[in-house]
Amino acid sequence: MEVPLAYQEGWGRARVAAPELADRYVRHTAVGDPVADALMEELAGLPETTVTRWLRLGLETGPDAVQEAPDRLRAFFRDCRQVPEWFDSSRVLPASRAFFAHSEMILGAFVAAVLIEGFATLISKSFSITGRVVDQGVRRLQQNNRHLVEIFVPGGLEPGADGWKLSVRIRLMHARVRRLLRESPDWDEPAWGVPLSASHIALASTLFSALLLRRAAALGVVLSASERDAFMVIWRRTAQLMGVVPELLFRDEDGARDFYETGMRCEPPPGPESIQLAHALIHSAPIVSGLSGAAERQALASRIFTVSRALIGDPLADQLRFPPRTTRGVLRSLRWQYRTGRALGTLVPAWAARRRQAQFGRLLDVSLYSERGISWRLARHVHAEHDPVTRT
Amino acid sequence: MSESPWDLRRENGRTVIRLEGALDSATSPLFGRFLETALGADDTRIVLEADGLRLISSAGLRELIRLVKRVVPAGGSVTLAGGSELVVEAVKIAGLGAFLLAGEPAVNAEAKAPLWGRLRNFFVRS
Numbered sequence: 001m002e003v004p005l006a007y008q009e010g011w012g013r014a015r016v017a018a019p020e021l022a023d024r025y026v027r028h029t030a031v032g033d034p035v036a037d038a039l040m041e042e043l044a045g046l047p048e049t050t051v052t053r054w055l056r057l058g059l060e061t062g063p064d065a066v067q068e069a070p071d072r073l074r075a076f077f078r079d080c081r082q083v084p085e086w087f088d089s090s091r092v093l094p095a096s097r098a099f100f101a102h103s104e105m106i107l108g109a110f111v112a113a114v115l116i117e118g119f120a121t122l123i124s125k126s127f128s129i130t131g132r133v134v135d136q137g138v139r140r141l142q143q144n145n146r147h148l149v150e151i152f153v154p155g156g157l158e159p160g161a162d163g164w165k166l167s168v169r170i171r172l173m174h175a176r177v178r179r180l181l182r183e184s185p186d187w188d189e190p191a192w193g194v195p196l197s198a199s200h201i202a203l204a205s206t207l208f209s210a211l212l213l214r215r216a217a218a219l220g221v222v223l224s225a226s227e228r229d230a231f232m233v234i235w236r237r238t239a240q241l242m243g244v245v246p247e248l249l250f251r252d253e254d255g256a257r258d259f260y261e262t263g264m265r266c267e268p269p270p271g272p273e274s275i276q277l278a279h280a281l282i283h284s285a286p287i288v289s290g291l292s293g294a295a296e297r298q299a300l301a302s303r304i305f306t307v308s309r310a311l312i313g314d315p316l317a318d319q320l321r322f323p324p325r326t327t328r329g330v331l332r333s334l335r336w337q338y339r340t341g342r343a344l345g346t347l348v349p350a351w352a353a354r355r356r357q358a359q360f361g362r363l364l365d366v367s368l369y370s371e372r373g374i375s376w377r378l379a380r381h382v383h384a385e386h387d388p389v390t391r392t
Numbered sequence: 393m394s395e396s397p398w399d400l401r402r403e404n405g406r407t408v409i410r411l412e413g414a415l416d417s418a419t420s421p422l423f424g425r426f427l428e429t430a431l432g433a434d435d436t437r438i439v440l441e442a443d444g445l446r447l448i449s450s451a452g453l454r455e456l457i458r459l460v461k462r463v464v465p466a467g468g469s470v471t472l473a474g475g476s477e478l479v480v481e482a483v484k485i486a487g488l489g490a491f492l493l494a495g496e497p498a499v500n501a502e503a504k505a506p507l508w509g510r511l512r513n514f515f516v517r518s
Binding site: 060089090093096097100146149150153154155156158160161162163165353354356357358359360361363364367369370371372373374 | 414416417418421446447448449450451453454457476477478479481482485486487488490
């Protein structure tokens with residue numbers, strides 16, 4: 001097995017605890033998304049306006065709306081609409097209810113911990129080279145928030161629903177950017193593996209699911225076993241739509257946790273790109289929150305650095321060059337505040353109802369919406385600054 | 393979408409808007425513009441006939457919130473009649489159940505339980 005240079009040391013460490021999983025992880029750093037990559041190969045050279053139109057019609061209306069499109073594309077549209085027998089939108093409603101009941105803390109854990117931990121891997125290379133987080137950090141964060149919201153809205157993963165569409169769009173965008181990066185002199189495949197590799201997509205799906213549950217719990221979010229199970233099913237379906245290859249698709253929370261623990265051991269330590277992206281993300285969050293004053297933004301960013309350090313731990317925070325802070329009592333205080341608020345809601349249901357409405361409204365405020373709907377225009381250039389800013 | 397999937401009729405002092413298909417990122421901007429142009433100051437009792445509404449996304453919920461904020465504070469009402477299980481759940485999750493769902497209590501069943509029961513349930517879950 002050819003092991004990309006960057007993974008050799010970590011792979012050796014990871015094999016001690018989980019040799020088969022470590023081998024599978026590293027093997028798939030040399031793999032992209034075979035189905036979507038073949039599709040991008042076939043669409044290469046066709047007029048972009050045509051491709052955009054096909055994607056919009058095929059995904060918004062259905063494969064029959066694009067009879068003139070290549071068979072491979074129409075087959076892709078049909079396959080995306082196949083719902084696996086283990087997924088039922090009605091059965092995962094407990095997770096939808098739980099997500100929106102705890103959305104502020106879950107989103108907080110997502111931004112302050114999970115996204116940053118994801119960027120602490122070689123995932124950061126792709127985003128840094130393309131500039132699609134550094135240059136467009138605010139927009140990217142709003143897009144991530146919107147995606148998270150839509151997959152948890154009841155029915156959001158039904159074929160044709162917004163969560164379904166956004167998940168498939170992510171898959172297609174990854175395939176396009178993967179192709180652009182592989183053609184770019186900026187990408188060193190013998191050292192780093194395939195850009196946006198199968199392992200990275202799978203790793204992200206496990207971080208956004210199992211690790212997110214863990215980090216949200218640290219902030220005081222308590223979910224029942226059935227809510228956790230349903231949460232993982234929603235993310236499993238989302239991961240499938242995002243193109244996670246079958247050999248790496250997690251089955252449940254335990255499997256997802258084993259995968260991300262092994263994956264994170266295989267990954268090299270965070271480099272300059274990880275540091276850059278983590279800082280860009282934290283400094284984007286106050287802007288996304290709607291703060292306009294520089295002092296207010298700085299204060300919130302400072303707070304996020306502290307909470308993030310408490311969640312991800314001092315070793316990683318130091319590697320990412322977070323400001324040194326004491327985190328003693330930070331999480332305990334946050335949990336206490338959150339649970340006190342929840343207890344008040346139990347005692348005063350009308351207040352809880354108003355709080356829920358306000359919380360949902362804030363969720364909409366930090367997500368990206370466009371009057372023109374979802375953009376199906378794929379990246380045309382490896383560097384974002386040479387691509388016009390896209391809509392949703 | 394080549395034409396508006398919604399029709400509006402006025403009857404018995406109510407303004408009834410029929411919803412079909414999905415209220416999502418593709419249709420919600422159009423729906424918002426439709427409401428802006430179709431509704432007047434006299435449209436204070438609005439019924440959204442939603443038997444044909446299969447799905448709603450956060451984009452659709454956003455338009456419903458705008459509609460509620462426009463009509464309810466002025467003393468009007470907006471009611472959702474029908475809608476799939478998923479649509480009704482989405483409306484509840486957004487905190488719009490008390491406004492839109494006819495017969496939906498302002499507080500949920502658990503909240504109607506005695507205080508001691510609610511506190512016990514809270515600590516058991518914690």
